[in-house]
Amino acid sequence: MNLLIKSATILDPGSSFHQQVADILIENGVITRIADDIDADTELFDAEGKYVSPGFFDLNCNVGELGLETKEDLRSGTIAAAAGGFTGIALMPNTQPPVHSKSEVEYLLNRSKGNLVDVYPLGTISQKREGKDLAEMYDMYQSGAKAFTDGSRPVQDAGLMERALLYAQGFDALVFSYPEDTAIAGKAKVNEGEISTLLGMKGIPSLAEELMVARDLYLAEYTVSRIHFTTISTARSVELIREAKRKGIEVTCDVAAHHLVLTDEALLGFDSLYKVKPPLRTADDVAALVKGLKDGTIDAIVSQHTPHEIEFKDVEFEVAEYGMVGLQTAFSLALKAGLPAELIVEKLAINPREILGVELPVIAENEKANLVIFDTDAEWEYAPSVNKSKSANSPYIGQLLKGKVLLTYNNQQIFK
Incomplete structure (x- = not known):
């Protein structure tokens, strides 16, 4: 055209x-x-x-296909992505079945052919995302998987993560770490602090994230491997990664757009639309995340688009699923965080492609x-009629x- x-x-x-x-x-x-x-x-x-800039690229996007198409399918997900300015999305393997073999990778690539939005499936680190045995990483890589992650499930076994880093290094693939120590986080649903006390709810301490960041930085240093942390959320995580970069460890990281503007105070009304993982943190954490973007510690901004049907969100806070749809609001939230347009282009369009090793578009003849x-x-209203996702689990709809x-x-x- x-x-x-x-x-x-x-x-x-x-x-x-x-x-x-x-x-x-x-x-x-x-x-x-x-x-x-x-x-x-x-x-x-x-x-x-x-x-005008190169199209945005999302490093952390969930669509339901395979198996959870009632939440989001490739068609609705890519339309929502295009509406948000994204011309490329990396798909998390949080599906049923998960993307743990070349069959799922090839299916997603074939299904998304000819689309305005380029789709990049991410393969799992472990079989069935169970955290026990390595998945068929090399087969998936040959079929088109650009990186490997267990998605919203952290890899608890340090030995498995070490083997994944070493194995991926052999064919220059990238391993994503979702940093959470589940033994520390337990079954809590919100950030541990004043707000969790006011709510009368057990909290997830920032330590749960920071312990895993520290562990995986040590593993990356030991194996001389690249590692990418997705959706970091605490001030101490930013500090740990900043220091690791100074030491020369090959580490990159991203932050979800909503973590740049929302704090755990949003939970005072027990609105499950604000229930996300990692949980919304404190104002000090938000300030540290924004500073980390500005000084180059944090490399990219992601949508962490996580669609859910209404019956999974319009329920009591304790039993509601985590996540919000975010493809159409990521750019606006980055602006709301006080980031200049040029920096947003760097974090939403340039760096994500460089991290994943995807060809970088250039505005040139x-x-x-x-x-x-x-x-x-x-200004625009994120009205229900404007929402292109199959799901509507966003606190910004109507705003x-x-x-x-x-x-x-x-x-x-x-x-x-």
Whole structure:
């Protein structure tokens, strides 16, 4: 599909047009010309005062397919992703069955062919996500799995994590760590602190996360391996990773967008829409996460999109499932956290692809068009009619948000 974008401010550190205002002509999926004033007989999009950047990429996204399609399937999930400005998503293997062999990887890749949004299945570290034996990691890698994780289940066995790091190193794959020591976390549902005391609920101490971060950093150092921590949430975790980077350990990490703006005070009304894992933490933790993004300790922002049917969320807080849908709100929440547009592009578009080893789109002539246009000042209501996910478990539905994705383009397809 051909498109002429007029007067856009280009945000792409890999482009010679970075921070310049220009017209962009896209023909047959390729950027054929970038100049001050282009005249072409094709569909026009006026982007004056708006930004254009490489399409966003989500490193932590859940869709129900395989087996849980009533929560979200690939079609609805990729439409929600496109609406949020994402042109690529890495799928967590939290499915039934989990993505633990090449069959599931190949199924997801075949099902998502020809989509505006590029889909990258992540394989499990352990068979059936049970944390006992290594899954068929090399077979999955050969079939297209870019990295390995047990998703929302932490790998409790240090020996298994060590073997996974060593094995993945042999074919230059990446291992994701979801850092939580379940022996410390127990069956608690919220962050341990003043709010959990007020609520009369047993809390998950930040120590549960930080112990696992420390353990896996030691394992990565010992095995001389790369490791990626997904959805860190505490100030001490940021400190540990900052120090590890200073030491030269090959570590990257990401943070969920909602952890940048919400604290555990949101739970005072026992609203299960705010029940997430890791749990919402304190204001000090939020400040440390934002600082970590700004100083480069935290490499990426993720949506941690986790859809659930209403019967799994509209219940008592104790029994409700964890998670919220987040593909359409991630950009707005990053803005709400006080991050400048250029930094958001780095954390939502550039770094995630570099972490996963995915080809980086560039806004330059003769390059494939893979981009998003957004307005940092526009306000929009996340109304039920605007929600593209099959599920509606977000506390932001019905709210007015600032920062709007206006157009997403990839694979010769357009969403606006």
